[in-house]
Amino acid sequence: xxxxxxxxxxxxxxxxxxxxxxxxxxxxxxxxxxxxxxxxxxxxxxxxxxxxxxxxxxxxxxxxxxxxxxxxxxxxxxxxxxxxxxxxxxxxxxxxxxxxxxxxxxxxxxxxx
Amino acid sequence: xxxxxxxxxxxxxxxxxxxxxxxxxxxxxxxxxxxxxxxxxxxxxxxxxxxxxxxxxxxxxxxxxxxxxxxxxxxxxxxxxxxxxxxxxxxxxxxxxxxxxxxxxxxxxxxxxxxxxxxxxxxxxxxxxxxxxxxxxxxxxxxxxxxxxxxxxxxxxxxxxxxxxxxxxxxxxxxxxxxxxxxxxxxxxxxxxxxxxxxxxxxxxxxxxxxxxxxxxxxxxxxxxxxxxxxxxxxxxxxxxxxxxxxxxxxxxxxxxxxxxxxxxxxxxxxxxxxxxxxxxxxxxxxxxxxxxxxxxxxxxxxxxxxxxxxxxxxxxxxxx
Numbered sequence: 001x002x003x004x005x006x007x008x009x010x011x012x013x014x015x016x017x018x019x020x021x022x023x024x025x026x027x028x029x030x031x032x033x034x035x036x037x038x039x040x041x042x043x044x045x046x047x048x049x050x051x052x053x054x055x056x057x058x059x060x061x062x063x064x065x066x067x068x069x070x071x072x073x074x075x076x077x078x079x080x081x082x083x084x085x086x087x088x089x090x091x092x093x094x095x096x097x098x099x100x101x102x103x104x105x106x107x108x109x110x111x112x113x
Numbered sequence: 114x115x116x117x118x119x120x121x122x123x124x125x126x127x128x129x130x131x132x133x134x135x136x137x138x139x140x141x142x143x144x145x146x147x148x149x150x151x152x153x154x155x156x157x158x159x160x161x162x163x164x165x166x167x168x169x170x171x172x173x174x175x176x177x178x179x180x181x182x183x184x185x186x187x188x189x190x191x192x193x194x195x196x197x198x199x200x201x202x203x204x205x206x207x208x209x210x211x212x213x214x215x216x217x218x219x220x221x222x223x224x225x226x227x228x229x230x231x232x233x234x235x236x237x238x239x240x241x242x243x244x245x246x247x248x249x250x251x252x253x254x255x256x257x258x259x260x261x262x263x264x265x266x267x268x269x270x271x272x273x274x275x276x277x278x279x280x281x282x283x284x285x286x287x288x289x290x291x292x293x294x295x296x297x298x299x300x301x302x303x304x305x306x307x308x309x310x311x312x313x314x315x316x317x318x319x320x321x322x323x324x325x326x327x328x329x330x331x332x333x334x335x336x337x338x339x340x341x342x343x344x345x346x347x348x349x350x351x352x353x354x355x356x357x358x359x360x361x362x363x364x365x366x367x368x369x370x371x372x373x374x375x376x377x378x379x380x381x382x383x384x385x386x387x388x389x390x391x392x393x394x395x396x397x398x399x400x401x402x403x404x405x406x407x408x409x410x411x412x413x414x415x416x417x418x419x420x421x422x423x424x425x426x427x428x429x430x431x432x433x434x
Contacts, residue, residue: 042309043258044411046397046427052234075427077261077288077412078232079303079315099397101426104258 037087038095039109041102045076049098057098059109063091071109074102089113114140118148119157122169130166155347173324173348174243176222181356189366190218190249191359197223202230204304207248207316211306217252217314220359229320230302232429237300238334241325243342245355249362251315253370257307260315264289264303265412266369266377267317270361271299272384275321278354279345284386287405287414287430291321292386296339298322319358324348374410382407387430392416396428 041047049057049072058070065071066088074081093110096102117138122129131149135142149167153159158170178196185191193216200206200223207221226246229239239246253263268289275283275291275298283299284292291299299321306313322340330338342348368376382388387405394401394416403418414425 040309042256042307043260044413044426045261048233048397054234077264077427078301079261079264079305081257081260081305081307097398099399101397 034092034112036092037089037111037113038107039071039083039085039087039111041074041104041106041108042083043074043076043081044104045074045079045081045102047096047098047100047102047108048073048075049094059091059094061091061094065089065091065111083108085109085111087111087113114138114144115148115152115155118145119152119169122159122167125168128160128162128165128168133166157348172350174351176224176352176355178222181220181352181359184356185359188218188360188363190363191220191356193219195219195221197221199223199225199227201228202226202318203246203248204230204302204316204318207250207318208304208306208314211250211252211314211316215250217250218363219250220247221250222247222355230318231300232302237302237320238330238338239320241329243324243351244340245319245321245323245351245358247355248316248318249359251312251317251366253312253315253366255312255370256310257305257312260303260305260307260312261288262369262374262377262412263315263317263366264301265381265408266365267301267303267319267362268299269377269380269384270365271301271319271321271358274354274357274361275299275341278349278357279341281341281344283384285381285384286386287408287425288412293339293341293344297337298339298341298344317362321354321358323351323354374412378408378410378412381412387414387432391433393431393433394425394428395431396425401425402433 058072065085067086069085071083071085089111091109092112095107121134131142131145135145149159158172160168160170176196178194181191181194203221203223223246224242226239229237231237265288268285272283272285272291281293286292289301290297302318303315305315322338324342325340327340327343388407390405392405401418403416406415406417409415416423416425
């Protein structure tokens with residue numbers, strides 16, 4: 001149950017990080033006047049929206065979530081990392097397809113806070 | 114006949130006279146003696162008393178957590194061992210205990226699990242109190258992105274422990290399943306709670322098929338799994354294997370937390386069951402086919418598909434024959 005990364009937070013990058021975390025500028029969408037926060041992946045792996053193929057997804061678009069809500073699982077090598085939201089708000093966008101690979105720091109969810 | 118004597122002794126519990134065994138199974142008293150000696154040679158602990166007969170002592174499957182704690186007192190792992198007769202899943206219990214502050218290196222072991230976990234909602238067969246089901250709580254001071262390496266090293270720790278206890282040579286199927294004679298004897302599943310740049314804790318769950326009978330597995334697993342007792346031809350001491358695994362986990366953990374993954378990669382590659390083989394990887398929505406090319410510096414599986422070399426993070430792997 002990992003704490004999600006607010007993109008604006010200062011995060012020390014491991015040297016092997018394949019891509020930089022989104023910058024603070026990227027976290028807001030001024031045109032829409034929405035206060036968006038992104039939940040990003042803390043590691044490389046496979047993104048799952050449910051704990052197993054038969055289970056309900058953790059969240060749907062437009063769901064209102066509270067801080068600590070489990071958003072998804074990232075799996076790498078039979079290591080399952082449950083990702084929690086560290087903000088409360090509305091899920092505006094799910095940015096990654098279920099079952100696809102994600103990179104370190106990749107945006108997973110856009111949350112309107 | 115040996116199996117029949119064994120089953121008979123198991124069903125009796127206490128002492129049974131040689132004559133009674135002979136009569137029940139329709140063999141001579143002398144044949145009973147011979148078979149019992151042969152069972153003893155295989156590692157079964159059978160107690161003989163002149164006046165009472167024979168008794169099967171199930172010493173092979175005893176877990177004495179206090180003696181493990183004593184043996185591990187000076188180390189990092191196993192200083193605290195919590196032993197349950199039965200539990201939902203040792204990983205669930207490890208997770209719960211870790212949430213309430215259990216220290217790194219604590220071990221949760223259960224004789225049986227009512228909801229043993231496999232990958233992606235699958236289950237791990239855990240009804241036999243003769244196998245190993247345990248979880249280790251870890252609190253490594255590394256970023257979450259480093260954590261998968263620990264699952265690679267845990268496979269090595271188990272493979273080596275099996276090798277020194279049985280003399281057999283286990284192979285590892287990426288990332289951390291252990292196979293002997295092409296059949297699975299061990300699975301490892303890790304669950305983690307982390308913050309963006311820090312691991313809060315990990316529950317490293319290990320299941321090893323030790324002394325159970327292969328006939329006891331569910332029919333779907335037939336031909337796919339085996340037990341150490343079956344491949345070694347004799348029952349093993351569960352506790353000895355358990356202690357050795359913990360000792361090995363600690364050894365490799367220290368190496369990995371000092372940043373030396375190359376030694377692990379080398380050792381792992383030596384035991385890899387897939388390298389050079391044509392495999393399919395079913396991961397999420399995608400299935401790829403290619404030649405397994407070992408692991409990279411992070412432990413990810415490399416697969417050559419035509420001209421492209423792909424990095425695999427997770428998935429179900431099948432050998433194409």
